[in-house]
Amino acid sequence: xxxxxxxxxxxxxxxxxxxxxxxxxxxxxxxxxxxxxxxxxxxxxxxxxxxxxxxxxxxxxxxxxxxxxxxxxxxxxxxxxxxxxxxxxxxxxxxxxxxxxxxxxxxxxxxxxxxxxxxxxxxxxxxxxxxxxxxxxxxxxxxxxxxxxxxxxxxxxxxxxxxxxxxxxxxxxxxxxxxxxxxxxxxxxxxxxxxxxxxxxxxxxxxxxxxxxxxxxxxxxxxxxxxxxxxxxxxxxxxxxxxxxxxxxxxxxxxxxxxxxxxxxxxxxxxxxxxxxxxxxxxxxxxxxxxxxxxxxxxxxxxxxxxxxxxxxxxxxxxxxxxxxxxxxxxxxxxxxxxxxxxxxxxxxxxxxxxxxxxxxxxxxxxxxxxxxxxxxxxxxxxxxxxxxxxxxxxxxxxxxxxxxxxxxxxxxxxxxxxxxxxxxxxxxxxxxxxxxxxxxxxxxxxxxxxxxxxxxxxxxxxxxxxxxxxxxxxxxxxxxxxxxxxxxxxxxxxxxxxxxxxxxxxxxxxxxxxxxxxxxxxxxxxxxxxxxxxxxxxxxxxxxxxxxxxxxxxxx
Amino acid sequence: xxxxxxxxxxxxxxxxxxxxxxxxxxxxxxxxxxxxxxxxxxxxxxxxxxxxxxxxxxxxxxxxxxxxxxxxxxxxxxxxxxxxxxxxxxxxxxxxxxxxxxxxxxxxxxxxxxxxxxxxxxxxxxxxxxxxxxxxxxxxxxxxxxxx
Numbered sequence: 001x002x003x004x005x006x007x008x009x010x011x012x013x014x015x016x017x018x019x020x021x022x023x024x025x026x027x028x029x030x031x032x033x034x035x036x037x038x039x040x041x042x043x044x045x046x047x048x049x050x051x052x053x054x055x056x057x058x059x060x061x062x063x064x065x066x067x068x069x070x071x072x073x074x075x076x077x078x079x080x081x082x083x084x085x086x087x088x089x090x091x092x093x094x095x096x097x098x099x100x101x102x103x104x105x106x107x108x109x110x111x112x113x114x115x116x117x118x119x120x121x122x123x124x125x126x127x128x129x130x131x132x133x134x135x136x137x138x139x140x141x142x143x144x145x146x147x148x149x150x151x152x153x154x155x156x157x158x159x160x161x162x163x164x165x166x167x168x169x170x171x172x173x174x175x176x177x178x179x180x181x182x183x184x185x186x187x188x189x190x191x192x193x194x195x196x197x198x199x200x201x202x203x204x205x206x207x208x209x210x211x212x213x214x215x216x217x218x219x220x221x222x223x224x225x226x227x228x229x230x231x232x233x234x235x236x237x238x239x240x241x242x243x244x245x246x247x248x249x250x251x252x253x254x255x256x257x258x259x260x261x262x263x264x265x266x267x268x269x270x271x272x273x274x275x276x277x278x279x280x281x282x283x284x285x286x287x288x289x290x291x292x293x294x295x296x297x298x299x300x301x302x303x304x305x306x307x308x309x310x311x312x313x314x315x316x317x318x319x320x321x322x323x324x325x326x327x328x329x330x331x332x333x334x335x336x337x338x339x340x341x342x343x344x345x346x347x348x349x350x351x352x353x354x355x356x357x358x359x360x361x362x363x364x365x366x367x368x369x370x371x372x373x374x375x376x377x378x379x380x381x382x383x384x385x386x387x388x389x390x391x392x393x394x395x396x397x398x399x400x401x402x403x404x405x406x407x408x409x410x411x412x413x414x415x416x417x418x419x420x421x422x423x424x425x426x427x428x429x430x431x432x433x434x435x436x437x438x439x440x441x442x443x444x445x446x447x448x449x450x451x452x453x454x455x456x457x458x459x460x461x462x463x464x465x466x467x468x469x470x471x472x473x474x475x476x477x478x479x480x481x482x483x484x485x486x487x488x489x490x491x492x493x494x495x496x497x498x499x500x501x502x503x504x505x506x507x508x509x510x511x512x513x514x515x516x517x518x519x520x521x522x523x524x525x526x527x528x529x530x531x532x533x534x535x536x537x538x539x540x541x542x543x544x545x546x547x548x549x550x551x552x553x554x555x556x557x
Numbered sequence: 558x559x560x561x562x563x564x565x566x567x568x569x570x571x572x573x574x575x576x577x578x579x580x581x582x583x584x585x586x587x588x589x590x591x592x593x594x595x596x597x598x599x600x601x602x603x604x605x606x607x608x609x610x611x612x613x614x615x616x617x618x619x620x621x622x623x624x625x626x627x628x629x630x631x632x633x634x635x636x637x638x639x640x641x642x643x644x645x646x647x648x649x650x651x652x653x654x655x656x657x658x659x660x661x662x663x664x665x666x667x668x669x670x671x672x673x674x675x676x677x678x679x680x681x682x683x684x685x686x687x688x689x690x691x692x693x694x695x696x697x698x699x700x701x702x703x704x705x
Contacts (some may be wrong), residue, residue: 007687007699014685021677030674031654038624039654055678121624151689151699157661158633161626239630240602274638279696286700543652 001062001371002147002293004112011154012109015116019043021104027099042122044115044162045425054093054101054119060128060170061381063089065070065361068372070111071138078104081354083357084349085342087465088167089127089374090118094421116154121162121250122133123153123235128170130339130375133294134383136331138197139190141418142172144226144290147284152228159235163242164250165206165241166219166235175492180376182206182214182500183468185252186234191221198224203266204234205256208462213253213504218265224273224281232280233272237264265451297369297384302334304387312391318405319394321443325405336387338368340402341412342536345437347401349415350378357398367393377414379407384455406449410523411437414465418458418475419482425458427482432456432515439516447496450525452490452536468492471519472503472532472535483509489540489547504545506552516550527549559668560675565669568673569605573614578604585612596648599627618664629662635675636693653677655696657684663693664674683690683692 004012019039026036043400044055056071070462071091078100084092096104108114115123126146127360133141153159155181159166169179181187187203200222208216222230234252241259243249256264313320327339340360342350353359365388368382371527375381380402385393397403406412413436417420420431433456440446455469459476466472472487490503510518523536525548530539540548561570573594578601581588582657595613597606610616616635618628628647642643646666647659653673662683669678691698 005703006705009687011689018684025653025674025677030677035623035652120624146659155685155687156690157658157688157692158629159626160658161624161629161655208644236630236634244625244627271676279701280691283700287701289703 001480044118051095054096056091057118059145059150065364065370068361070353076354082353085172085378123166126168128374133417138172178345180492205253207251209252212467229275233268237267299332304333306388309387322405341404344401348459385520409446414455416463426477429456429458435516485509506549603631603634609640610641615644617646617648623650632662657680661692
C-alpha cells in the first residue's frame with residue numbers, strides 16, 4: 001500500500017497543527033460556532049445526537065495492521081470501545097469528546113492516518129473495489145489512481161468550499177462494479193482502448209440523497225495522464241455554477257440536469273482544453289512512482305486446491321459453506337481473498353470493538369502480509385491468504401464472530417447508524433436490521449435466496465443507500481412516529497458497469513414491526529416466481545413492480 | 558472596518574476610482590483614463606468580465622459568506638486564464654482559515670474581517686510548506702517538485 005514520504009508526512013503533521021490551533025481558537029471564543037463548523041467537518045467531526053462523531057479516512061479502503069491497532073487504541077482510549085465501518089470505507093467513532101479530537105488526530109498521524117475531508121462541502125474520500133489488486137478480472141489495479149486523486153484532492157486550494165460534498169469512485173472491473181460508481185458525483189470506469197492504453201470512461205452527476213440520480217457519461221475515453229486536469233475542469237465548472245442557494249439542489253447532479261449533459265460537457269471541455277497540457281498534467285513518472293507502492297507482496301509459488309483444503313472442506317460442512325460464500329478466487333494460485341463479515345446477529349452492521357481491531361490486526365499479520373481492507377458493504381477483507389491456511393483462519397474468525405457465511409446474501413445489509421446515533425435521522429435503522437437478521441437466520445434459506453442487496457437508511461440523506469438496494473428500506477417520520485418506506489429494484493452496480501438502477505417505492509410506509517413481514521412476503525413471492533438460477537433483481541425486472549407491490553400489501557395467509 | 562493585509566502584515570490602502578461591474582458595463586467610456594477598482598459579487602462569474610480584466614488596477618472579489626467558495630475559482634481564472642496582473646483583493650467574509658487558500662488562488666491583498674486576530678492571520682499564510690497541487694504561485698504540482 002502507499003507509504004508516505006517526507007512530503008506526505010509533513011503535510012499531515014501541518015494539518016494536525018492547523019486543526020489543533022483552530023480548536024484552541026474555537027475554545028478561546030475566537031471562532032464562532034458556525035464558522036468553526038466547516039473547519040471541524042473537514043476534519044471529520046460531526047455533532048451527532050449524543051456526542052461528536054469522528055470519521056477517520058481510510059483512503060480507498062486500504063489499511064495496515066499498525067493502523068488497525070491504532071484504531072483499536074482510539075476506540076479504547078477515547079471512545080466507548082467500538083467503532084463503525086461506513087459505506088465510504090471509512091471508520092467512524094461515535095463518542096469522542098471534541099477536546100480530544102486534536103490529540104486523536106495527532107496519534108493517527110503517527111500511522112499515516114487522518115480525518116481529512118471526510119465531511120464538509122469538499123472532495124471526499126475516493127473509494128474503489130475492495131478486491132483491487134488481487135483479482136484477475138480487473139483491467140489494472142485502480143488503487144494507484146485513487147492515491148493520485150487523494151493527493152490532488154487533499155487541501156485543494158480552490159475546492160474546499162464547494163456548493164456541496166463531492167464524491168469520486170473508481171472501478172476497474174468490466175464485468176462488475178463493487179464501487180457503485182454510478183451513484184457518485186464523478187464515477188471513473190478504468191478502460192483500455194484499442195491501442196491498449198489505459199484511460200477512464202467518466203460518469204458525472206450521480207448521487208443518492210433526496211433526489212437520487214444515476215451518473216451519465218461525460219467522456220468515453222479520458223487518457224490516464226489527463227485525469228487530474230479533467231477533474232479540475234469538472235469541479236471548476238461546478239464550483240462556479242453549482243446551486244448555492246438551496247442545500248438540496250447543490251450537488252453536481254442538479255447542475256448537470258439543469259444545464260443538460262451536452263452543455264455541461266461543452267463547459268468542461270472548454271476549461272479542460274485550456275489546462276490539459278499545462279504543468280498540472282499528470283506525468284508517467286508520477287503514475288509509475290505511485291504504482292511502485294502497489295506491487296505484489298512476496299507471493300510463494302503455490303497451487304490451487306491444496307490437499308488440506310480439500311479434505312477440510314469435505315469434512316466440515318460449515319467450513320465449506322463459509323468457503324463458498326465469504327472466500328473468493330485470488331489472481332495467484334494457492335491464495336484466496338477472504339471477507340470478514342461484520343454482520344453477526346445482534347451486532348449493528350459494520351460495528352467492530354477495540355479487542356476485535358487488535359485481533360484482526362494480528363490475523364492480518366499472520367495470514368495476509370499485514371494488510372487489510374474495509375468495504376463499501378461495511379465488511380473487512382484479508383486479501384492475500386494462503387489456501388492452506390484457510391481452515392485455521394476460519395476457526396479464528398468464527399471465534400471473533402466475523403465468519404457469518406452471508407457475504408452478498410440478504411442479511412449482509414448496508415445500514416446507516418440511524419436514529420440511535422444520528423441527529424439527522426427520522427427513524428432508527430439498526431433495530432430494523434436486527435429484526436431482519438433475526439427473522440432470516442436460516443443459512444440454507446439465505447443461500448437458497450441467493451445474492452440480494454438489502455439497504456437501510458434512517459432518513460432521505462440515504463447514507464444506507466436504500467435507493468440502490470434490491471430491497472431498500474427508508475425511515476420516515478409521520479407525525480413524530482417512525483415508519484418505513486420500502487423500495488424495490490435498486491442496484492448499485494451489478495454484473496456490468498452500466499447496470500445500476502434506482503429502486504421504486506412500493507407504496508405507503510409500514511410500522512417497524514411490519515417491516516420484516518413485508519420483506520418475507522416479497523421474498524416468498526420471488527421464490528415462487530423464479531426460474532432456475534434467476535436472481536431477485538432479475539425476477540423483479542422480468543415481472544415488473546406491480547405484482548411485488550400487490551404482495552407487499554396483501555394480508556398474510 | 559476590515560483590516561487590509563498582505564501575506565506580511567498590515568498594508569495601507571491606495572485610493573482608486575471604485576466601480577461595480579454593472580456601472581462599468583453600462584458605460585465603460587466614462588471611466589477611460591482612470592485608475593479603477595472593480596468590485597464583483599460572487600454571482601458575477603469571471604466569464605462576464607475576465608476578458609476586460611486588464612482595464613482594472615485592482616479587482617475586489619467578494620465572499621458574501623466564508624462558505625461560498627466561488628471566489629477561489631474566480632481569482633484563479635483571472636490569473637491563469639485571463640492573465641490578470643493587477644491587484645486581487647478578497648473582501649467580505651474574509652476569515653483566518655481561508656487565507657492560505659486565497660493566497661494560493663492568486664489573491665495578494667485581503668480585507669480581513671475586523672474581529673479576526675491579526676497575528677493568527679499572518680501565521681495562517683504559512684500553514685502548509687509543500688502543498689500537493691499546482692496553484693497560482695507555483696505552476697508545478699508536488700509531483701513535478703518532488704525529489705527522487
